[in-house]
Amino acid sequence: MSTDTRFWHPFADMAAVRGAEIVITKGEGAHVWDEDGTRYFDGTASLWCVNAGHGRREIRDAVAAQMDELATYQCFAAFSNRPADALAERLAGYAEDVVEDPRIFFGLGGGDAIETAGKLARRYFAATGQPERVHLIGRGQGYHGTHGLGTSLGGIAPNKEGMGTEDKHTSQVPWDSLEALEAEIERVGAEHVAGVLAEPVIGAGGVHRVPPGYLQGLQELCRRHGILFIADCVIAAFGRLGTWWGVDRFDLRPDMITFAKGVTSGYLPLGGVVISGRVAEPFFTRGGLMFRHGQTYSGHPTACAAALANLDILEREDLLGRGRAMEDDITDAFAPLAGAELVGQIRTGVGALGAVAFAPEALAAHPDLPVRTFAHAKARGVLVRPLGDGVAISPPLVAEREEILEAGRAIGEAIAAVAEDLGSTAAAPAS
Ligand SMILES: Cc1ncc(COP(=O)(O)O)c(C=O)c1O
The missing domain is CATH 3.90.1150.10 (Aspartate Aminotransferase, domain 1)
Structure with a gap:
């Protein structure tokens, strides 16, 4: 040692x-x-x-084969690659009963996915005439990674200590109380709230199972106030809760789902966001409107090839x-x-x-x-x-x-x- x-x-x-x-x-x-x-x-x-x-071996072989062809290439603007296209198609297929008309945005892991979802929620409202909707609400004990937004939205206090100012348009509510969420929406003003983030089962914050009806109530509150429901399924998806996404187990219909981890079983870094057609629509139809966000490795062909091989295994077995x-x-x-x-x-x-x-x-x-x-x-x-x-x-x-x-x-x-x-x-x- x-x-x-x-x-x-x-x-x-x-x-x-x-x-x-x-x-x-x-x-x-x-x-x-x-x-x-x-x-x-x-x-x-x-x-x-x-x-x-x-x-x-199967994932290793898929990675090696992809590297022989094209190890890496960026996907900014019009560039794509076959594994990224195929993976987006496949994930959209798994998601179509959960998120209406889904689109997939790729990053490197869970923290990237949270950053993407939070920024996209704000950008969506800015693009659709509600630019004052910028506030994001997380939950106590929640963990959403360690990027900027994830750090601010997370509810594990020591993870924020001495890290400077948090994003001022974020707050947390107790993880199990709909009354507290409703009160926070009222305090901030529903017209200022862009999204609520929730893990279907709190993971790193202690493995907390939400009270029955809590998640449905959260979704209902979001709907009533025109707020986007962002389900953080970075842990929950790809079988951890026994379903593809984790939220489907509770019969939920979020506007966005963040995923990472199990999508490649960790063999290569990959994460992303499943985005509803409603949120994607202005960006896919309005010429000149761009989501100026993404990473050098978004849609990385070798990571996507690892994911496809991994999903084959999850399905077959x-x-x-x-x-x-x-x-x-x-x-x-x-x-x-x-x-x-x-x-x-x-x-x-x-x-x-x-x-x-x-x-x-x-x-x-x-x-x-x-x-x-x-x-x-x-x-x-x-x-x-x-x-x-x-x-x-x-x-x-x-x-x-x-x-x-x-x-x-x-x-x-x-x-x-x-x-x-x-x-x-x-x-x-x-x-
Ligand atoms: C629910 C949840 N969201 C986001 C993240 C961050 O993922 P990553 O560590 O890949 O950035 C994690 C990591 O454990 C997580 O559990």
């Missing part, structure tokens, strides 16, 4: 990481290996991402169906942890993701419980994601039920080991 690094890791306490990097060298199915040869169950699917599992079934596996794996020492809440039951949250008083006394649990679970061969108040899993959709139950047992042992480390101080109130 290296003793130091010049690689500044994202979201990392580099003082602690220096000399303690976990160098992953190989992946196969639901497992990865580190450079010492230790095998881990990839409980996080590399940040809710590797839905098709690691080591898929019915990994959407597996995502649905995995919901029960994760619920069963975590059920025995309810009531365990240190544990406060089990959050499962909607999609192939779940979290064990620590009891608030234990967490107040020991804010490092998630990180300690991560270390003990890792020592037992399971990688979990430490979140603000707990640890989460979101395994590759190829993981077997028995592997998930085994991961649940390992996490239970890890939490017990943390409790033992802390001894009788574990649940003591913070002094």
Whole structure:
């Protein structure tokens, strides 16, 4: 293991990481290996991402074939390439029952997608005679990446600290209250609000399942006030909630859907936005009206080829169906942890993701419980994601039920080991 690094890791306490990097060298199915040869169950699917599992030759072959033909070319103005066209067509096909007459805008990942959706919402209203509609509303505990708009719209406070002024036309409401959303729309003035952003299941903010009817109510509020509903499905899509988009599971009809991660199972960076025909219409019909936005790599042919091969796998192996079934596996794996020492809440039951949250008083006394649990679970061969108040899993959709139950047992042992480390101080109130 290296003793130091010049690689500044994202979201990392580099003082602690220096000399303690976990160098992953190989992946196969639901497992990865580190450079010492230790095998881990990839409980996080590399940040809710590797839905098709690691080591898929088919994606590698598609990437190699595309690189042999045309590795890269930009798509500004009239330029295109076959994989980008084919992927847009295919995604539009998956989306046509969810978003009316969809168009697809590509970027590199989830943060790009959020930036695109937020700017497009504003640009759309500016182009259609309501330029005062610029305000965007996010939710507490929401996570929308770390670009400019995503940072402002996100609801995890530490992610904004010391980052300068937030976009002044953004605000957050509690993640589970329609009354609060309605009050915020009233406070800002509906005629000033361009969009509301919502994850169908809050992911990085702690794996929170919304109250029944909440998302329909949010959509209804948006409709009533002429506000665009932007569903952030960066985690939820491509099988994580057992459907193509995640929102379709709740029978929603958003104006835009942001996606990334599972579209390529993370094999190459790609994300984007599904945009309703209504929002796209002025840009597709009015000569001279341009959405002056995009990246050098928007529509990158090799990334799009990886996505197409990945989608073939999701379809052929019915990994959407597996995502649905995995919901029960994760619920069963975590059920025995309810009531365990240190544990406060089990959050499962909607999609192939779940979290064990620590009891608030234990967490107040020991804010490092998630990180300690991560270390003990890792020592037992399971990688979990430490979140603000707990640890989460979101395994590759190829993981077997028995592997998930085994991961649940390992996490239970890890939490017990943390409790033992802390001894009788574990649940003591913070002094
Ligand atoms: C819901 C959601 N939106 C946006 C993002 C940002 O995606 P990226 O890290 O690809 O920029 C994430 C990342 O986890 C996410 O979970």
